[in-house]
Amino acid sequence: MSKHTAPFSRFEWQIAWRYLRARRADGGVSTMTWISLIGITLAVAALIITLAVRTGFRDEFVDTILGANAHVEVFAQSYVNENGQVERTITDFDGWADRITQVPGVIRAAPLIKGQVMANAGQNNAGVEVFGISYDDLLAIPRVAKPESFLGDITAFEQGIAIGSGVAAELGIGLGDKIKIISPNGVKTAFGTSPRVNAYDVTYIFTAGRWDIDRTRVYLPFAEAQSFFNREGAADQIEVIVEDPERVDRLIEDILAATEEPSSYWTWRDRSGAFLRALDMEDNVMFIILSVLVLIASMNITSGLIMLVKNKGRDIGILRTMGLTEGSILRVFFLCGSLTGIVGTIAGVILGCLFAINIDAIFSAVNYFAGGGVWDPSIRGIYRLPAKLEFWDVASAVGLSLTLSFLVTLFPARKAARMNPVEALRYE
Template identity: 45%
Template sequence: MPPSRASREPEPVDANAPADKAGTADGAAVARKDGAAGPFSAFERMIAWRYLRPRRKEAAVSIVTIISLVGVTLGVAALIIVMAVMNGFRAELLDRILGLNGHVIIQPVERPLDDYAAVADRISGVDGVKIAVPLIEGQTLASGNAGAGTGALVRGVRTQDLDGLTSISENIVEGSLVSFASGDGVLIGSRMARSMGLIAGDSITLVSPEGDVTPFGTTPRVKTYPVAAIFEMGMSEYDSSIIFMPFEEAQLYFNSEGVAQLIEVFIDDPDAVDAFAPLIEEAADRPIFMVDWRQRNSAFFSALVIERNAMFLILSIVVLVASLNIISSLIMLVKEKGRGIAILRTMGASQSAILRIFIMAGTGVGVVGTGVGVLLGVLVCWNIQSIQRFMNWASGAEVWDPTIRFLTEIPARMDAGETFAVIILSLTLSFLAAIIPARRAARLDPVEALRYE
């Protein structure tokens, strides 16, 4: 007698039943692997890896996965590079601006600064103060061999103080400070020297509107000085517009005999300027008015911070878009692997196991993309000067115009905390992107998936 219909059909398998009741020896083996120690078992890692390997019949899934991987890589690399350049740009500007301009500016109140030498000595004795520099400043019109004139800021400084300004004294590219020390010469920037066709030993003519007073009015003061040395700070604005003159000569040239216009104070820690303010005021021992570097450059550095935060937000969207590609690739993968998921369920794999398999598959793309992106970003930051020189050679022009961006070279300074934040952001977005397709795979009904197989 032929077996009845009921005897021919297999008993339904409870997907959530223990593995020893799954009905087959293979199911028991799978369950034992599924119960391995650790958040992800060897069985789950094997299945996730097999799903990620490209196959010919799943070309569309593989292409989307590769696009997701490349997107995460480029997004992470771009974030690291841009943040490093922004940090380097701020640090280099801060170093150059504060290397030439004091951290605290002291101006006289009630009477001229005729005791500048004594005040500077007392302030220099404050613990944590590097140097106090009396200055004479004035605007002039400078002209050289090329004939064309340009506006320049003349700063009168003592020779011993100029030696302490390492941003100048350690960046002499032509000439020496010997003539300057004797009071017979001036220092000019490299870009000013090139624009005027000057070299060390040539003469530069300075015209000051604050000249001699005559019965017919004030006549401009015109005087020619030899160029003792040429410096190059690497900041185009300073290299093209600053002239250093011996202090006593500057007093005579700007009609400031016996006085200093201001005193610039350089301290060890610019960020601790508030703590030094009362100490400097006490050491000055006279009425003074103080302005620190943050007040003088507040708008400039605030704009840099806003630009840096905006760039981080914009490039984070690039990583987010790449993470959305992970969702697309996993949804296509779930659709392609519906039959395989159903078979795994009938063999005893739990919903949580399927969930972890697809989370691993999606997060794996994010982990690999993040790792390669970090490596790419670090390599670019380490070799950014060579890349700049190659781009200049390939394009035949300056890709980094120092007249616009202040600095002559692209700076890059990586911050470990920011790099770690980029890594966490990328991994978090990759994990969140993998959850939705993984939950869809875990909820797949094996009966419905195998109905028409």
């Protein structure tokens, strides 16, 4: 046989395939091959599912943040009013909003009244956060104007109050019912400040997709919120929506300059940055852990291949005496191990992608058989477990699995190639 045959020639594939086929005499080798195949399949599938859930959870979490909250909140610097009280209200709120809107990269700037109050309906009470906002600005909030689900008509907002579905559930009220808003900072009298209590008709109930928003968020018409919180002629802050929230820091200097007065800011990253950083760190740790799982599964290939080399010692000796080079023997056993890794990786990709695509149905079945309560939105913030397949996530899982499978195959394949044919045939 020629010593100049091309690498991975047809006969090398044929020999490798013959060794991989199950034979009764090599039952142990066949069993190890199946164990390696199943192990790699499950490891790759687990890695893809984890990466898909990680991406989906982060995207859903960020989308609910950006879809129901300002990207930048702009505040006035503290000052002492004519009564000697320290305030941070913005009197020229329309001017601030108009000038900030003209900053390149800014989509919308709206004055806002914000306050924490007690909501009451019958015997039920709940702490809520009131946002005073105009009707046009409310329509510009995606998760409120176009929520996952809603009751009522948002066009009737100025005739009543809009509340989150969690607030409605906590108070046991529905569309058209009345809700009382109680603020301890109410009417100032000669005997001090008395609580202010107003009742409003519930005209709109929304589900934004975030438990903490739906459970605490209430919207009042801007003029009504000014009156209720004693903010006549003023606003608490300007909420700003930008084109690219991921690069919001680049616009801060221009936004603050547009106010033309001393001001400060708070971005969406400042509000949720700690949680997002924790997610990123958890993602990296999970990837490392699952990479180790893929490595362990790949090591099974080494065990099976070592057994195969041991059982095929006589065949190796015969092939070498027939003229096969060390390179050919190495490639034959490299193919035996790498094919297991390739097939296992392909099967793992298919299984992982199918699981990620059908995760809602699978999770619903798990939740049903577990009796419910598997996913607690009060802890995780969102209502479901999302999954989003990304090309680079799948590619990284495939690359990791194939690289490890090829690397762990080299040692036993090299050992087979260096086997002395005389020693292999001595006792035959």
